[in-house]
Amino acid sequence: MNIAVVGGGASGMMAALAAAEKGADVTLLERNEILGKKLRQTGNGxxxxxxxxxxxxxxxxxxxxRIRRWLEEFGTEDTVAFFGGIGVLVHGRDGYLYPRSDRAEDLAECMRLALxxxxxxxxxGALVKSLWPGTEGSVQGTPAEKKPESGKEPGTGWTIRFTEDGQTIEASFDRVILAxxxxxAPKTGSDGKxxxxxxxLGARITEPLPALCALKTAEEAAEAAGVRxxxxxxxxxxxxxxxxxxxxIGKATGELxxxxxxxxxxxxxxxxxxxxRLLNKxxxxxxxxDFLPGMPRQAWEEALRQRCRPGRTLLQLFTGAVNGRLATELLKEQGLAADRSAEEVLRESPEKLFMAWLSVKGWKREVIGSSDFSAAQTSTGGVPLSDVTDSFEMIHFPGLYVTGEMLDVDGLCGGYNLQMAWTSGYLAGRAAAGEVSEL
Ligand SMILES: Cc1cc2nc3c(=O)[nH]c(=O)nc-3n(C[C@H](O)[C@H](O)[C@H](O)COP(=O)(O)OP(=O)(O)OC[C@H]3O[C@@H](n4cnc5c(N)ncnc54)[C@H](O)[C@@H]3O)c2cc1C
Incomplete structure (x- = not known):
């Protein structure tokens, strides 16, 4: 079996390794000069x-x-065993798994050596620009004109056109894995190509949107900028x-x-x-x-009475519980200067102080957007799962497989996106090489 894998990132390298392990003749094409450019940056390096x-x-x-079935077929333990087999020892911190060296670079390097x-x-340095079904060259028509008929018979192969060293090259393969x-992070090479x-080819793509990223708010909150x-x-x-x-619709705790x-x-x-996704709709x-997640709201309300002592400024009421710059912002949003006398404000406008105080436990922001793809760790959207088989072969394009982040599945922070890259890459590579899936 002659297989091309397009993209030498996490899932592409995994797919190439799995296919080669099953005896396939594999060519891996990567537009960058190095493999795994994004992989090398993961988990803060x-x-x-x-x-x-x-x-x-x-x-x-x-x-x-289906996600459950795929993870049963190739999940965390399989991943740890796989990496052990190519020299990467794995260790955990609070359940999060890393290479023993704590170097993402080593993941990419060990994969490159294994390839x-x-x-x-x-x-x-090989940028794939187009592909089409069949093994004929594109001289008589552009790839876009050579649209495949849905339900084309498998086994007739695929041709890809790529540039390398300033040359345009066409090559045919039995199967192609798009990874x-x-x-x-388009600077790492994943720019939507x-x-x-x-x-x-006429395939459906659910609109890609940034995910695992910051959310833009209508309020600037300049005083609190930089607070963690x-x-x-x-x-x-x-x-x-x-x-x-x-x-x-969602809740998470940690360092804001x-x-x-x-x-x-x-x-x-x-x-x-x-x-x-909801904003987009x-x-x-x-x-x-909530900046005091462990504390009941009533206890925090009670704390205001205890902290209101003669001679205190507004800011001093918050000291020891909330970052001063955050408290200054919360007060400012109620029209209160942080250096004003707490006693005076309690006499003149207690409701404003109370509002600022309560916002520690419920600071509302209007979400108006997100950071763009360049600052996102993953994207949501992509190839609908209903358009691929359990081997990640495209239902309407036999012989063409899609893996990793190209698929419309995205995980939380914590190793879940790389796991999906390994899982889909492994299962697709193995299937493309001819191994029948048990799923
Ligand atoms: C800063 C950062 C930190 C992250 N940290 C983590 C983490 O710690 N844990 C975790 O689970 N996930 C993390 N992620 C997400 C994770 O890196 C991705 O989900 C994962 O790399 C996706 O793998 P992939 O193979 O699908 O795509 P990629 O890793 O993006 O690889 C795609 C490859 O294809 C190549 N390519 C694209 N188009 C072409 C073409 N036309 N021709 C040839 N080559 C092409 C690209 O150059 C690229 O090398 C992080 C992401 C970022 C940006």
């Missing part, structure tokens, strides 16, 4: 490659049951014009980061995908931040 807590509930996808060991032909990534090629604080973010949504209270005109940090990343999305 440490490479959070999977998680001990694995399951469909950590993913957003059309069909959770060499298994005889995979690696062509870096071009989504659209997040894979989706473009699929659209040229433990907290819980809750996201609510409401259809435009709908009656009633907004519905809760406040940026001018945006909220960020891992908890915000965790809820960002859902928020962005025209719903109104709000975020509510």
């Amino acid at each position: 440490r490479g959070n490659l999977s998680n001990e807590a694995m399951g469909a509930q950590y993913y957003h996808a059309q069909d959770g049951a 060499g060991d298994r005889g995979v032909r690696i062509r870096t 071009c990534g989504g659209m997040a 894979g989706y473009y090629m699929l659209r040229q 604080a433990l907290g819980t973010v809750r996201i609510y949504a409401k259809e435009a014009g709908a009656q009633g209270a907004p519905l809760p 980061q406040l940026v001018k005109g945006a909220i960020s940090g891992i908890p915000v990343f965790q809820v960002s995908g859902e928020a962005i 025209g719903e109104q999305v709000t975020a509510e931040l």
Whole structure:
């Protein structure tokens, strides 16, 4: 079996290794000069490659049951064993798995060495521009004109056209695995070219949107910019014009980061995908931040009475409980200067102080957008799961497989996106090489 893998990122390298292990003749084409450019940046350079807590509930996808089956076929333990087999020892921190060296670079390097060991032909600096079914050249028509008929018989092969060293080359293969990534961090090479090629063929693509990223807010909150604080973010949504209270749609706790005109940090990343999808549908999305997640609201209300002592400024009431810059912002939003006398404000406008005080446990922000793809860790959207088999072969394009972030499945932070890259890459590579899936 002669297989081309387009894209030498996490899922492409895995697919190439799995196919070569089954005896296929594999060529891996990567547009960058190095393999795994994004992989080398993951987990803040440490490479959070999977998680001990694995399951469909950590993913957003059309069909959770299929995610479960795929993870049963190639999940965390298989990943750890696979990496052990190519020299990467794995260790965990609170369930998050990393290479023992804590270097994401080592994941890419060990994969590259294993590709060499298994005889995979690696062509870096090779940008694939189009592909079409069949083994005829494109001289008589552009690839877009050579649209395949739906339900084409398998086994007739695919031709890809790519540029390398300034030359345009066409080559035919029995099967092609597209592993071009989504659209997040496009400087690493995943700029949507894979989706473009699929659209040229007539395939459906669910609109890609950024995910695992900061959320832009209508309020600037300039005083609090730069603050990092433990907290819980809750996201609510409401259809435009709908009656009633907004519905809760997600919640996460961890270190929140406040940026001018945006909220960020891992908890915000965790809820960002859902928020962005709803915003894209025209719903109104709000975020509510609680900076004292362990403390009941009543206890915090009570604390105000205890802290109101003679001679204190407003800011001093918050000292020891909340970051001073955050408190200054909360007071400012109620029209109060942080250096005013607390006694005076309690006499003149206690409701404003009370509002500022309560906002520590429920600071509402109107979500108006997200950071763009360049600052996102993944993308949501892509090839609908209903358009691929359990071997990741495209139902309407036999012999063409799609893996990794190109698929319309995205996971939470914590090693889940790389796990999906390994799972889909492994299962697709093995199937493309001719191994019949048991799924
Ligand atoms: C900063 C950052 C940190 C992250 N940290 C983590 C983490 O710790 N844990 C985790 O699970 N996930 C993490 N992710 C997400 C994870 O890296 C991705 O989900 C994963 O890399 C997707 O793998 P992939 O193979 O589908 O795509 P990619 O890794 O993006 O690889 C796609 C490859 O295809 C190549 N390519 C694209 N088009 C063409 C073409 N036309 N011709 C030839 N080559 C092409 C690209 O150059 C690229 O090398 C992080 C992402 C970012 C941006």
